[in-house]
Amino acid sequence: MGRKPDALRERLRQERRREILAAAGRIFAQKGFEKATTREIAALAGIAEGTIYNYFQGKRDLLISLLGSLVTESLQEALTAELFNLDEQSFLANLIGRRLESITSNADMLLVLFQQIMVDDELRRSYFTRVFLPVTTQLEAYFQARMDKGIYRQTNARMVARATVGAFVMNFVVPTILGERAMPGPERKRLAGELVDFLIGGLAPRPAPTGGTALGLREGSKP
Amino acid sequence: MGRKPDALRERLRQERRREILAAAGRIFAQKGFEKATTREIAALAGIAEGTIYNYFQGKRDLLISLLGSLVTESLQEALTAELFNLDEQSFLANLIGRRLESITSNADMLLVLFQQIMVDDELRRSYFTRVFLPVTTQLEAYFQARMDKGIYRQTNARMVARATVGAFVMNFVVPTILGERAMPGPERKRLAGELVDFLIGGLAPRPAPTGGTALGLREGSKP
Amino acid sequence: MGRKPDALRERLRQERRREILAAAGRIFAQKGFEKATTREIAALAGIAEGTIYNYFQGKRDLLISLLGSLVTESLQEALTAELFNLDEQSFLANLIGRRLESITSNADMLLVLFQQIMVDDELRRSYFTRVFLPVTTQLEAYFQARMDKGIYRQTNARMVARATVGAFVMNFVVPTILGERAMPGPERKRLAGELVDFLIGGLAPRPAPTGGTALGLREGSKP
Amino acid sequence: MGRKPDALRERLRQERRREILAAAGRIFAQKGFEKATTREIAALAGIAEGTIYNYFQGKRDLLISLLGSLVTESLQEALTAELFNLDEQSFLANLIGRRLESITSNADMLLVLFQQIMVDDELRRSYFTRVFLPVTTQLEAYFQARMDKGIYRQTNARMVARATVGAFVMNFVVPTILGERAMPGPERKRLAGELVDFLIGGLAPRPAPTGGTALGLREGSKP
DNA sequence: TATGAATGAGCATTCATTCAT
DNA sequence: TATGAATGAATGCTCATTCAT
Numbered sequence: 001m002g003r004k005p006d007a008l009r010e011r012l013r014q015e016r017r018r019e020i021l022a023a024a025g026r027i028f029a030q031k032g033f034e035k036a037t038t039r040e041i042a043a044l045a046g047i048a049e050g051t052i053y054n055y056f057q058g059k060r061d062l063l064i065s066l067l068g069s070l071v072t073e074s075l076q077e078a079l080t081a082e083l084f085n086l087d088e089q090s091f092l093a094n095l096i097g098r099r100l101e102s103i104t105s106n107a108d109m110l111l112v113l114f115q116q117i118m119v120d121d122e123l124r125r126s127y128f129t130r131v132f133l134p135v136t137t138q139l140e141a142y143f144q145a146r147m148d149k150g151i152y153r154q155t156n157a158r159m160v161a162r163a164t165v166g167a168f169v170m171n172f173v174v175p176t177i178l179g180e181r182a183m184p185g186p187e188r189k190r191l192a193g194e195l196v197d198f199l200i201g202g203l204a205p206r207p208a209p210t211g212g213t214a215l216g217l218r219e220g221s222k223p
Numbered sequence: 224m225g226r227k228p229d230a231l232r233e234r235l236r237q238e239r240r241r242e243i244l245a246a247a248g249r250i251f252a253q254k255g256f257e258k259a260t261t262r263e264i265a266a267l268a269g270i271a272e273g274t275i276y277n278y279f280q281g282k283r284d285l286l287i288s289l290l291g292s293l294v295t296e297s298l299q300e301a302l303t304a305e306l307f308n309l310d311e312q313s314f315l316a317n318l319i320g321r322r323l324e325s326i327t328s329n330a331d332m333l334l335v336l337f338q339q340i341m342v343d344d345e346l347r348r349s350y351f352t353r354v355f356l357p358v359t360t361q362l363e364a365y366f367q368a369r370m371d372k373g374i375y376r377q378t379n380a381r382m383v384a385r386a387t388v389g390a391f392v393m394n395f396v397v398p399t400i401l402g403e404r405a406m407p408g409p410e411r412k413r414l415a416g417e418l419v420d421f422l423i424g425g426l427a428p429r430p431a432p433t434g435g436t437a438l439g440l441r442e443g444s445k446p
Numbered sequence: 447m448g449r450k451p452d453a454l455r456e457r458l459r460q461e462r463r464r465e466i467l468a469a470a471g472r473i474f475a476q477k478g479f480e481k482a483t484t485r486e487i488a489a490l491a492g493i494a495e496g497t498i499y500n501y502f503q504g505k506r507d508l509l510i511s512l513l514g515s516l517v518t519e520s521l522q523e524a525l526t527a528e529l530f531n532l533d534e535q536s537f538l539a540n541l542i543g544r545r546l547e548s549i550t551s552n553a554d555m556l557l558v559l560f561q562q563i564m565v566d567d568e569l570r571r572s573y574f575t576r577v578f579l580p581v582t583t584q585l586e587a588y589f590q591a592r593m594d595k596g597i598y599r600q601t602n603a604r605m606v607a608r609a610t611v612g613a614f615v616m617n618f619v620v621p622t623i624l625g626e627r628a629m630p631g632p633e634r635k636r637l638a639g640e641l642v643d644f645l646i647g648g649l650a651p652r653p654a655p656t657g658g659t660a661l662g663l664r665e666g667s668k669p
Numbered sequence: 670m671g672r673k674p675d676a677l678r679e680r681l682r683q684e685r686r687r688e689i690l691a692a693a694g695r696i697f698a699q700k701g702f703e704k705a706t707t708r709e710i711a712a713l714a715g716i717a718e719g720t721i722y723n724y725f726q727g728k729r730d731l732l733i734s735l736l737g738s739l740v741t742e743s744l745q746e747a748l749t750a751e752l753f754n755l756d757e758q759s760f761l762a763n764l765i766g767r768r769l770e771s772i773t774s775n776a777d778m779l780l781v782l783f784q785q786i787m788v789d790d791e792l793r794r795s796y797f798t799r800v801f802l803p804v805t806t807q808l809e810a811y812f813q814a815r816m817d818k819g820i821y822r823q824t825n826a827r828m829v830a831r832a833t834v835g836a837f838v839m840n841f842v843v844p845t846i847l848g849e850r851a852m853p854g855p856e857r858k859r860l861a862g863e864l865v866d867f868l869i870g871g872l873a874p875r876p877a878p879t880g881g882t883a884l885g886l887r888e889g890s891k892p
Numbered sequence: 893t894a895t896g897a898a899t900g901a902g903c904a905t906t907c908a909t910t911c912a913t
Numbered sequence: 914t915a916t917g918a919a920t921g922a923a924t925g926c927t928c929a930t931t932c933a934t
Contacts, residue, residue, distance in 0.1 A: 009897095012897095013897090016897095029341075031342060032257075032338065032339075032341055032342040033257075034255075034256075034257030034258070035257070035342060037923085037924065037925080038924080038925060038926080039924075039925090047898075047899090048898060048899045048900055049899085049900070049925090049926085050898070050899055050900060050901095050926085050927080050928080051897075051898055051899070052926095053925095053926070053927080054896090054897065054898075058925075058926075059924095059925065059926090108341060111337065111341045112341065114334065114337060114338075115255065115337070115338040115341065116255075117400070117401070118255055118331065118334045118335065118338065118400070119254060119255040119258060121402075124400075124401060124402055125402065127401065128401040128402055128403070132397070132401055153424075155417055155420065155421060156414065156417045156421075159394055159414060159417050159418055159421065160421060162390070162393040162394045162397075162398075163386075163389075163390030163393060163394060163418060163421060163422075164390075165389075165393050166386075166388075166389030166390045166391070166392050166393025166394065166397075167385070167386030167387075167389045167390050168389070169389050169393070170385040170386060170388050170389025170392070171382055171385045171386060171389065174355070174385075174389075175385075177340070177341070177347075178340070178347060178350065178351040178355055179344075179347055179348065179351055180351070191379065191382060194378055194379045194382050195382055195386060197378065198378060198379075198382065198383060198386060199386075201376075201424065260906085260907060260908085261907075261908060261909085262907075262908095270915080270916090271915060271916045271917055272907095272908090272909090272916085272917065273909085273910080273911085273915070273916055273917065273918095274914080274915055274916070274917095275909095276908095276909070276910080277914065277915075281908070281909075282907095282908065282909095455917095455918095458918095459918090462918090475787075477788060478703075478784065478785075478787055478788040479703075480701075480702075480703030480704070481703070481788060483902085483903065483904085484903075484904060484905080485903080485904090493919075493920090494919060494920045494921055495904090495905085495920085495921070496905085496906080496907080496919070496920055496921060496922095497918075497919055497920070497921095498905095499904095499905070499906080500917090500918065500919075504904075504905075505903095505904065505905090554787060557783060557784075557787045558787065560780065560783060560784070561701065561783075561784040561787065562701075563846070563847070564701055564777065564780045564781065564784070564846070565700060565701040565704060567848075570846075570847060570848055571848065573847065574847040574848055574849070578843070578847055599870075601863055601866065601867060602860065602863045602867075605840055605860060605863050605864055605867065606867060608836070608839040608840045608843075608844075609832075609835075609836030609839060609840060609864060609867060609868075610836075611835075611839050612832075612834075612835030612836045612837070612838050612839025612840065612843075613831070613832030613833075613835045613836050614835070615835050615839070616831040616832060616834050616835025616838070617828055617831045617832060617835065620801075620831075620835075621831075623786070623787070623793075624786070624793060624796065624797040624801055625790075625793055625794065625797055626797070637825065637828060640824055640825045640828050641828055641832060643824065644824060644825075644828065644829060644832060645832075647822075647870065706927085706928060706929085707928075707929060707930085708928075708929095716894080716895090717894060717895045717896055718895085718896065718928095718929090718930090719894070719895055719896060719897095719930085719931080719932085720893080720894055720895070720896095721930095722929095722930070722931080723893065723894075727929070727930075728928095728929065728930090
């Protein structure tokens with residue numbers, strides 16, 4: 001019966017799947033969902049057009065699967081355990097400066113997603129529950145915990161979480177998308193610091209009598 | 224044979240243009256740019272398909288012209304003179320609570336814009352220079368002025384401006400788009416207040432007991 | 447407004463519709479429904495492919511409309527008033543030899559119809575109610591009337607009507623379709639006569655004592 | 670290494686062939702030839718798609734082979750020796766009521782055949798020589814023999830044979846196909862009787878009072 | 893022989909745009 | 914200017930068939 005062992009077969013299948021998805025991601029990001037053609041995707045993946053349909057239901061399924069990839073690959077790891085052990089600034093700095101940076105690399109893909117989210121109700125629901133809510137909810141939980149410990153003053157944690165993400169996106173992602181010339185690393189770092197400063201400054205329950213620029217918030221999180 | 228005076232003729236022409244543009248806006252927002260058809264737009268505008276081409280170069284031109292409308296209609300008035308005479312909280316509260324609220328009504332359209340911005344370089348440049356930069360620059364100027372006066376502590380005003388917009392968008396616009404159920408007016412108002420508080424809290428040069436500018440939010444997160 | 451008068455416009459439209467339908471009929475008959483391509487139909491009609499869709503909903507709609515044409519063009523006239531005034535043999539001879547002969551010319555088209563009738567429930571229902579039932583019912587009514595008058599002996603008129611059609615089809619239509627070489631006119635005529643003889647022979651209430659070959663059925667339809 | 674004896678091997682091969690053919694028949698009848706997919710056929714047969722091609726040349730070959738099956742399985746036995754020993758009515762009644770009834774069960778398949786017969790010349794020739802001619806010829810021979818013996822009056826035996834088949838098909842097969850609700854057994858039987866009566870009535874050489882062969886249907890259509 | 897992944901030609905349909913009236 | 918019929922390029926998807934294992 002000349003069969004490949006099932007394990008190998010499955011591995012190859014997954015590999016192929018990933019290749020197609022990668023190609024689709026590239027083309028989608030480049031042309032937008034509607035303008036992208038399955039022809040092009042197949043060409044980039046180095047396969048025949050029909051082969052796509054052995055792995056995916058159709059063009060739209062490619063986008064949905066891509067959404068799944070984004071979820072598992074980059075966003076879910078946004079708040080790992082280690083992060084929670086850092087002090088406040090470091091946490092946010094890391095979150096913004098390192099973790100969420102992964103968003104930047106997927107920025108065009110994310111935008112493509114937003115394209116379709118406007119139009120496709122199911123996709124919208126899916127994105128909302130699988131990406132937006134989890135991420136903001138985790139961040140919200142983080143802020144809430146800090147507030148409860150008195151490290152931050154009590155306010156609407158969800159609002160803070162969303163504002164944080166928005167502030168980040170508008171400073172780092174949007175300008176890139178809109179074509180502002182790329183920021184050099186150091187400036188990028190400085191900007192991240194300033195943003196953290198700005199955000200934390202507003203959270204400090206009691207600005208230290210003589211703090212530096214912004215935040216003397218570490219002393220006395222509990223009297 | 225009873226020619227209309229040029230002035231009237233021109234007025235009618237402008238009127239027709241606006242009607243078509245309005246129809247296009249509705250359809251674009253509803254279906255997305257690619258899915259929208261000129262047939263539908265013409266139908267909604269109550270004209271024949273071909274007539275569109277007497278007023279616009281083509282479908283893409285409709286979108287570009289729509290961008291122009293957005294600029295003049297809603298965004299440029301974001302920072303009017305009167306606003307500058309309000310005190311700090313009121314200013315931001317107004318900005319967020321009233322002015323930028325107009326964004327919400329155009330949210331669909333703006334998203335459609337973003338769709339195409341990803342794909343269309345000219346549109347992107349146009350949007351960047353005509354909308355994004357003006358708005359953030361104005362806001363930046365406002366913050367800079369306040370900083371120079373010592374009302375806010377000195378920091379990166381541009382960053383603050385963008386963060387402010389981002390925080391707003393992520394709290395008010397995105398959830399709406401993603402389909403979170405609509406917020407009732409009072410809650411909406413409260414959220415806006417909390418957001419302003421959060422933003423200003425971080426801007427106050429020295430949130431000492433002597434509440435200078437704005438917010439009495441610093442006293443006692445824990446008694 | 448440079449309009450063609452509505453009447454002319456409508457006439458042209460109908461004309462074009464007919465042309466497309468004729469082309470579709472030819473191609474369908476030649477290749478079968480599934481194998482026929484809109485490209486070919488458009489080419490034969492001398493129009494662009496897209497134009498078809500200005501007149502019809504799609505390929506299937508072409509077939510359905512064709513069914514409508516068949517109904518109005520050939521089958522409804524199968525039993526006209528004049529026919530009813532002929533004597534019995536003449537009636538059947540005419541019916542078979544002249545009227546139903548039109549079926550032959552549409553034979554391939556009818557077969558295409560049967561193709562799809564197997565597969566398309568709506569088409570089947572449509573054909574059943576719009577073609578099969580009317581034709582057989584009319585014929586049945588004819589036979590019933592003759593039976594009631596005593597011209598034919600009393601039996602199941604519907605069965606007789608259907609048997610008549612079947613006998614005709616199997617002798618004239620099917621052999622043609624299956625590729626038996628075409629019958630010369632005279633032979634055709636003779637066969638029709640024999641068939642009528644055969645059919646009527648079975649209907650005669652009282653076979654004349656000394657009839658010729660087959661039918662002495664005219665004398666004494668009423669004592 | 671344990672080769673199967675050729676005989677067994679061959680038997681298994683034939684078995685497999687039959688399974689595939691049966692599956693193809695089911696699917697063809699259900700969906701029509703063009704709409705049927707090899708994937709479905711393979712699935713129903715419980716084999717892989719590629720395996721079909723170890724037994725058949727391709728999809729079209731399935732149909733042609735199916736034609737062969739029909740010939741040998743059902744149609745050739747239409748006129749078996751035993752039948753010839755029955756009296757006239759019984760013969761026809763049997764032929765119609767029992768033998769040709771098998772057509773009904775294969776009606777779907779036969780229609781599918783007709784589909785392709787329109788389009789495929791080779792298939793048409795094959796069907797004509799292998800099915801249509803044999804059946805009608807046999808029947809024709811039967812009628813001719815009866816005519817020669819004086820049991821039926823002399824007329825065109827081929828025409829009678831075809832008319833008989835057509836009358837049967839139009840009364841029993843076509844209505845079923847077209848979706849008329851199924852006839853209950855008794856009614857079915859009665860209809861068959863009426864049809865035979867009708868057919869034989871026309872065949873009786875001299876329907877004199879002295880009912881020769883079969884049917885007492887000539888006496889008194891009106892008292 | 894059996895498998896099923898890969899293939900790629902082929903097709904119905906859509907839709908922005910043109911242009912004769 | 915307004916119209917809307919005509920256009921035809923472009924595209925997602927299907928499916929019979931091949932072939933390496």
